[in-house]
Each structure stands twice: as C-alpha cells, then as structure tokens.
Amino acid sequence: TNRLGDTLKQYYPQALEWFDHRDTVLFCDFVTRWPTQMHARKARKSVLEAFFKAHNLRSATLIATRIEAIKASKPLTQDVAVITSHRLLALVLVEQIRITLQAIDRFDREIAALAPTLPDYKLFSNLPGAGQALAPRLLAAFGEQRERYATAGELQMYSGIAPVLERSGQKSWVHWRLRCPKFVRQTFVEWAAQTVNKSFWAGAFYQQQRGKGSSHQAALRALAFKWIRILFRCWKDRTPYDESRYLDALKKRSSPLLALLDPEKAELKLAKA
Structure with missing residues (x-):
C-alpha cells in the first residue's frame, strides 16, 4: 500500500484524497476501473453512484461529496510518459493488494472456524x-x-x-x-x-x-x-x-484507580459482583 500510494502521488494523487484506506476492495476496484484522473472525471455521475452503492457505501452525502470532488479535480500532469508508466505500475500493485486481501480473508475464515473448537x-x-x-x-x-x-x-x-x-x-x-x-x-x-x-x-x-x-x-x-x-x-x-470481580478486588485493596472511575458505573459493576 505504501508503494501504491507513492506511485499514485506521481500522477493521480486525487485518488488518495477521495478514499481513507488503500487496503480495501473498494479502493482496488476504483483504481482498476478508473486508473487515471481523466478516466474518473469522465465517468458519468450515475455510473459512479452505482459503483459506490455496489460496494456497500450507503451514505448519500458521502457519495455526493466524493463525486463532486471527482468532477472538480484537475490533473497533476498531462505528461503521457509519466501517466502511462505509473498507471501500469499502479495497476500491478493493485492486483498484488487484491490477492493479498483474498489470502487474508481465507486465513480469517479458517481461524474463525478453528478457534472456537479449542478448549481455551x-x-x-x-x-x-x-x-x-x-x-x-x-x-x-x-x-x-x-x-x-x-x-x-x-x-x-x-x-x-x-x-x-x-x-x-x-x-x-x-x-x-x-x-x-x-x-x-x-x-x-x-x-x-x-x-x-x-x-x-x-x-x-x-x-x-x-x-x-x-x-x-x-x-x-x-x-x-x-x-x-x-x-x-x-x-x-x-x-x-470477570470485570465486576476485578473491580471488587480493587475496592478491597483501596486501589487509587477507583478514584478515577465513574462512581455510578463502578457501583453498578460492583453490585453485579
């Protein structure tokens, strides 16, 4: 993601401003579909809205703000050599991130299935x-x-x-x-x-x-x-x-931490002990 960010800064820094995270399917799909600022700006509003909604982005305000930023963007450079070389590298890096995300998802599913079967x-x-x-x-x-x-x-x-x-x-x-x-x-x-x-x-x-x-x-x-x-x-x-039991132990030891706790919440927890 650092390499991708550095690459985009050379010709397409707006993409980094429009999205908070680069290690997501949303970001990968966006850069793949619109790999340059020119491609993104030429996209129809309805197409952009459909894209964001298809990626579970439901906030109409956020979608509108993002589309407005896309339409108002200006190219960092129009040098074809710079754009072409960095576009190719960005697309390669996006594919590497996409494969990594798929691998992480596979591990997560295996862990989620295995962990609950362990005695501890x-x-x-x-x-x-x-x-x-x-x-x-x-x-x-x-x-x-x-x-x-x-x-x-x-x-x-x-x-x-x-x-x-x-x-x-x-x-x-x-x-x-x-x-x-x-x-x-x-x-x-x-x-x-x-x-x-x-x-x-x-x-x-x-x-x-x-x-x-x-x-x-x-x-x-x-x-x-x-x-x-x-x-x-x-x-x-x-x-x-057990949080309530630990709070009770702090009370018995007259721990100074109790003085920093919210009295009402602490008493409620202690009452459950």
Whole structure:
C-alpha cells in the first residue's frame, strides 16, 4: 500500500484524497476501473453512484461529496510518459493488494472456524475488546501448555511487554525489549488499546499513565503489562475474566484507580459482583 500510494502521488494523487484506506476492495476496484484522473472525471455521475452503492457505501452525502470532488479535480500532469508508466505500475500493485486481501480473508475464515473448537477459546473470546480478530491472537500468545510459564513475569518478558533494566557502574536505564516475538507484543498492545473504552479500570489506568506524562504507546504498554498479570491468573486457573470481580478486588485493596472511575458505573459493576 505504501508503494501504491507513492506511485499514485506521481500522477493521480486525487485518488488518495477521495478514499481513507488503500487496503480495501473498494479502493482496488476504483483504481482498476478508473486508473487515471481523466478516466474518473469522465465517468458519468450515475455510473459512479452505482459503483459506490455496489460496494456497500450507503451514505448519500458521502457519495455526493466524493463525486463532486471527482468532477472538480484537475490533473497533476498531462505528461503521457509519466501517466502511462505509473498507471501500469499502479495497476500491478493493485492486483498484488487484491490477492493479498483474498489470502487474508481465507486465513480469517479458517481461524474463525478453528478457534472456537479449542478448549481455551472461551477464556479469551469474552474479554473486553477482543472480538473475532484479537481473541484467537491472544489464545495463540498464551498457548495451551500451562507449565511453559511459571509466572506472569515470564510471559511479560517473553512477549516483549516488560521493559529491560540495564546497569553500568552507577548508571541505570530502561528500554523496551528488542529480542522478542514482535507479533505477540503487537497483539497485547493492540488489544490493550481496545480495552481503554471498554473496561472501566483499563480506561482509568490509561488516563492515569497519560497524566504522569507517558506517551500514548507507553501508556498502552503499561496497560498491556497489567493485563497480562490478570489474564495469566485466569489462564492458569481456567477461569474467565470477570470485570465486576476485578473491580471488587480493587475496592478491597483501596486501589487509587477507583478514584478515577465513574462512581455510578463502578457501583453498578460492583453490585453485579
């Protein structure tokens, strides 16, 4: 998609302005059908409307705005050599993206069919923000061998979520772990981001970290670090995560996080515990 974007910027940058995402069938089909600004501008309004509706775009306002932008567009260049060479490359790249999207869809279908058959799937499928995409990834990150990790700290270090503390003489510094399975680390960070607005305490913890001066990514890694400790115990005990029970545990420990929670929502959750 980066190569396609760079190619389109050379002769047809308007296509990048008309669409928010390049890794979609909609974008691929549009560039294939109208590979230059001239082709798009000459297309009839009714044809463009039918195209967008056929790709499940139902917003009349968005369709009208997009068509208006297409009709008002002006060519970046009229150099035939520039347009022809980059048009050919763009079409090749679009076909590569299209095949990749088909492959991803095939993997998604296989994962969706296989994941629910695994014994630990329910431990992860009902987690806040997990969904069909992240639940199987979390399941794969933990695995099925309970003896593999003796403590949550081992998983935190293996996944790369736990930072590294180095010392030399009287100096010490902390940096993130470079040698780790990057996709596993990415899984925990991406899932932590999904829980910020779906878990009461996770949202409060994230805001607490930002209040301390942490960047967005640093706050998410800190949240992922905390989540791993919680999920590790659920995984070890084969007990599904329960938000209300965890809030009750925070209350018993007089956790400062409770002060950051919405009192009414927190009490409602605690009442269910």
